[in-house]
Amino acid sequence: DQQVKQNSPSLxxxxxxxxxxxxxxxxxxxxxxxxxxxxxxxxxxFLISISSIKDKNEDGRFxxxxxxxxxxxxxxxxxxQPGDSAVYFCAASEGGTASxxxxxxxxxxxxxx
Amino acid sequence: xxxxxxxxxxxxxxxxxxxxxxxxxxxxxxTVYWYQQGPGQDPQFLISFYEKMQSDKGSIPDRFxxxxxxxxxxxxxxxxxxxxxxxxxxxxxxxxxxPRGETQYFGPGTRLLVL
Numbered sequence: 001d002q003q004v005k006q007n008s009p010s011l012x013x014x015x016x017x018x019x020x021x022x023x024x025x026x027x028x029x030x031x032x033x034x035x036x037x038x039x040x041x042x043x044x045x046f047l048i049s050i051s052s053i054k055d056k057n058e059d060g061r062f063x064x065x066x067x068x069x070x071x072x073x074x075x076x077x078x079x080x081q082p083g084d085s086a087v088y089f090c091a092a093s094e095g096g097t098a099s100x101x102x103x104x105x106x107x108x109x110x111x112x113x
Numbered sequence: 114x115x116x117x118x119x120x121x122x123x124x125x126x127x128x129x130x131x132x133x134x135x136x137x138x139x140x141x142x143x144t145v146y147w148y149q150q151g152p153g154q155d156p157q158f159l160i161s162f163y164e165k166m167q168s169d170k171g172s173i174p175d176r177f178x179x180x181x182x183x184x185x186x187x188x189x190x191x192x193x194x195x196x197x198x199x200x201x202x203x204x205x206x207x208x209x210x211x212p213r214g215e216t217q218y219f220g221p222g223t224r225l226l227v228l
Contacts (some may be wrong), residue, residue, distance in 0.1 A: 032215045043117070043203050043219035044156070089178055091157060098144045098168035103216055111171040 003027045004092050006104035008080040013111050021107050023090030026071065030092040034101070035064060035075045038087045045089075048075070081112045115140055117220030119204050125226045127195050132216040134189040134223045138206030144168070145187040146217055147179060164185060196228045201225075 005024045012018045021035075031052035036044035050057040050064045050073070057064050063076045077084055090104040118137040125131050138145050144163045148156040158171035162181035173179075176194075181187045191198060200226050205217035 008170075022138070034216060041201070041224065043205075043221045046216055046218055049213060049216055080195075087171070093215060095215060098146070098161045098163040098207075099215065100146065100158040100161060100169050100171060101148075101205075102158070105155050 002105065003030075004087075004090055004102050004104040005085050006090055008107050009105070009112070010108040013080045013109065015082055015111055015113050016079045018113070019075075019080045019084065019109055020075075021075040021088050021090075021109065022110045023073045023075075023104050024071060025073075025092050027092070027102070028071070029094045030102075031095045032093045032099075033064070033066060034091045034093075035062075036089045036091060038089060038106070043090060054073075077091075077109075080109075082111050082113060085109060085111050115219055117204055117206050119202075119220040119223050121223060122221065123170035123226075124226050125228065126196055128196060130194050130227075132191045132194060132225060134191070134202055134204075134225075136187045136189070136192055136204030136206075136220060138185050138187070138204075139208075139218055141210070142208040142218075143185060144207045144209070145181055145185070146205040146207075147173075147187070147189050148205065148219075150203065150222075152200075156203055159177040159189070191225075196227050199225055199227045 035047045088099040093099040093102040146157040146161040150156040159173040161168045179189045205219045
């Protein structure tokens with residue numbers, strides 16, 4: 001039972017354009033959401049997070065939007081750069097101390113010149 | 114800034130052998146998590162520790178055990194290894210004392226290959 005889903009396994013975007021990565025979840029107990037970037041054979045690198053009490057969080061070129069009623073979140077990268085090419089994982093937790101992360105299946109982003 | 118350290122980075126074992134993976138969290142982080150990522154899969158939660166006590170347990174086989182020590186480092190012990198245990202094992206750490214305290218920061222992983 002995949003509680004966090006990323007329905008697009010891959011995405012190709014031109015340099016300078018906006019990249020939009022989507023994530024859906026089914027568990028209504030999730031209240032903290034994160035995006036990680038991952039290169040092969042490396043650990044996930046934290047990008048940005050959002051609490052369920054917010055609907056938007058911005059950090060530089062990265063913005064995460066949360067729609068709780070739709071159980072949907074998205075990561076916007078503007079402008080996209082070639083160095084952004086990686087696998088992006090959406091993750092969610094129920095919050096609290098030592099709460100585990102449930103990951104989505106990942107989206108491979110390729111930013112082309 | 115200091116990151117999560119994992120050792121060894123690579124490990125090759127035979128079936129039925131044992132393996133010990135080590136994790137050193139970011140300084141002043143009190144919570145450690147272990148995840149397993151199989152080929153082409155997303156990371157799956159195994160177990161977590163807060164202040165040296167087991168906090169949560171996921172799909173961790175009974176052949177595996179883990180603990181967190183007084184210096185907050187953690188070890189994952191894996192016995193009677195099976196071919197299916199071949200995977201990337203990630204450790205992550207966090208601290209509720211920090212802003213964004215629920216954010217987990219991951220180490221580089223240990224790649225385990227069981228032959």
